[in-house]
Amino acid sequence: MALTGRAALLAAIGSLPVALLEPSWTGVLAVNGTLAAACACDFALAAPVRRLRLSRSGDTSVRLGDTAEVTLTVTNPSRRPLKGQLRDAWPPSSWPAGTHTAGVGGADTPGGDPSRHALDVPPGERRRFTTRLRPTRRGDRTPDRVTVRSYGPLGLWARQGSHRVPWSVRVLPPFHSRKHLPSKLARLRELDGRTSVLTRGEGTEFDSLREYVPGDDTRSIDWRATARQQSVAVRTWRPERDRHVHLVLDTGRTSAGRVGDAPRLDSSMDAALLLAALASKAGDRVGFLAYDRRVRARVQGHTADDLLASLVAAMANLEPELVETDARGLVTTAVAAAPRRSLIVLLTALDRAPLEEGLLPLLSRLTQQHTLLVASVADPHVAEMAEGRGSVEAVYGAASAAQAREERHHVAEQLRRHGVTVVDAAPEDLAPALADAYLALKAAGRL
Template identity: 30%
Template sequence: MNLKPARPLLIGLALVCALALSGSLLRELQPLLARVLTLGGGSLLLLLLLAALVDALRRQAVGDFQVLRQLPSQFVQGQPHEIELQFTPPATRFWQRPHQLQLADLHPPHWHTDTPLLTLQTLPGRPSYIRYALTPMRRGEAEFIGIEYWLPSAWGLWQRRYRQTAAAEVRVLPDFSRILGAELVGMQRWLNWVGVRKLPRLGQGQDFHQLRDYQQGDDIRHIDWKATARVNKPIVRSFQQEQDQQVIFLLDCGRNMRLHMDGLSHFDHSLQAMLLLSFTALKHGDAVGLLTFAHEQSRWVPPHKGVAQLGRLVQGVYDIEPSLQSGDLESAISLLLQKQRRRALVVVLTHLNYEDSDGISRQLLRLKRHHLVLLASLRPHTPDEMAARPVHNSQDAAAYLGARQYQHQVAQVLQQLQARNITCLNTLPNQLSTGLINRYLQLKRRQAW
């Protein structure tokens, strides 16, 4: 609808209704006055409707605004961002006097704002500015369509809607503010904050680096007794820390990752855990890479070192949504073995499907011949809830037995994998980040790959 009644028209209609009501109430007491009020109200209504019709049919030479939209360099999911709109009126007669207009920025759907309708005061021949906050709620590509605004008609009885194209395509990245915040609070403090256990450091690498004087706190097992006897003071061997290692994520983007918990899909939980572990591994000097599977087109981010790699990982996955495909682990592992020749820690992020336990075991064993494998499986919270509920009737009993059977089947698959020396982590989505980082640090401490 391009027209809506303005305040003067509503006031006129209210006055007509008041006259008609007064005439009705005075019909018995003052018939003559009641008749005058009724005829006056009818005449006023007729004139008002005629004026409204003429005003609706009249067109004004409004012209198009020049609209500039100032957008942030990047959007982050769930974080508010300030948008600035600049309006410059055209050189038409209509804009030679100030106007107050209501407008709406046609932002992408599923974005949140507390001010969907904005009020702008225009100035003749000068640009006007307005700012508002906007929060993107979904990752991926998004588009601003244009601007919609309302202006008074020639007689001011209507508000006429105008739409102007002001398109802009933007990218919405996952929320990794917690990762960037780690730079401010220090690595170990951040790890403690997210619940990661502090592990004692055993050994200092395998490669001999140099002999040096003993310092307080050095491990006495590293004392070189021959050198100590030769110079008559304690000498220790120092070792070069082995940090030239690689971590590759094999990220399932299939239908099993569409399950939700705490308002996020299993895929989004996996994405956050992957970014957190990537940041940890990069800060420990490891190279991190990524391969996605079970969606339209697999994406490969080659492993690199440095915190800048975190940005490449984010750019590689920010617009992926879990598909309706089943997870083809065999094809994914074949592709990974082609691309990743060097031995690495491969973290498989998926939702374990116990119905294909033999196929999963076979493919992970094939991967294990070339890489160290860490299977991180997200389990749904529904079976845990059903198993914990009291049983009152046959329906509750059936739900309880189904939940227990599911838990038993998954436990069997995990036992089979662990019996074949495949490291497994089966956890709720909201506990995945902490569990992954702890397991990574354990493997790092043991120099397992």
């Protein structure tokens, strides 16, 4: 039950004449008694809320930053019209900050609360109300409860009750780097020989024979084929297919650091999605593993058609864990997931202490059988700090930034000396840089 502002206003207005003309308890009781009787009648005539039937339909998944629509169907089985308000409560992260206001507005009212709706359901009928969600975080979003307030014809008193109507909307990674995919696929077609001359060199698959052209590498001459024909024949090659690419995402404490407006983990996931899409188009088999002290997500054995859908679903609920990553467990799990020779792409931070104490002593287990590529998100703010000279604080900041950059370069050089390919780029550049590194390895026949 709920008393409305109209009832309170009528009580105040009715009490004023009594207080001014003839103050007495009799006059107060007469006014308030009449108002109480009107409220009781109003409450009795209001449509019951406990008997309402509610159901949901609509979107079950949405990319971060896009809008999802969830429809709530309200059925009024009573003989009284249902007039009032409805609040469809979702977590605060279901809308951008500042969307909700103190007032009550419709879902489509600018500046109104999108979770509130005005109710007008005739007896025995149903109405649909659409709540538009625009989540600001990845993961599953579930509603709390639906609260319905039913007013009587006088608007003095209201029935109120809550219903739980289960639903879930999974918020997927946004995949901003998708815009780079067409240019990377064009480069892949060049390597594949569709838009340019086929590459030649060791470590690639034999494709066909063609006539020798001055400038060709003499090591590509096929002497047996030359002996069978009157012209010199050379072998052409194409990048190997059906290789194994395993993406390993470090979800430990270093992935929680924010670079710009997002954690390192989100930038790493975006780069992993672009590389997975590119590798699957290249005919390679792609696997995915998220790990800190245990396996947080795994995708393996999927075809190119459903790979991206499986990856974004697996990444949707991933959050950085504020624990130190178990490097030995990560390496053991990655090697077990890649029994054949593979390209292992490790997306982690190039922080000196965790790598020197954890990963570097275990590199031989990875590089002995596999090709290792380490990708890390660099903070562009550090480069800006390194240029500061305007004040004492700026000079100290520049010295600190220069030391941090030197440590990252030192760690990267240590990895390169072990035969590891290192990609260290800003969040917006990491995905295309990682794709370029993959294409370079493929062109060189190192996969």
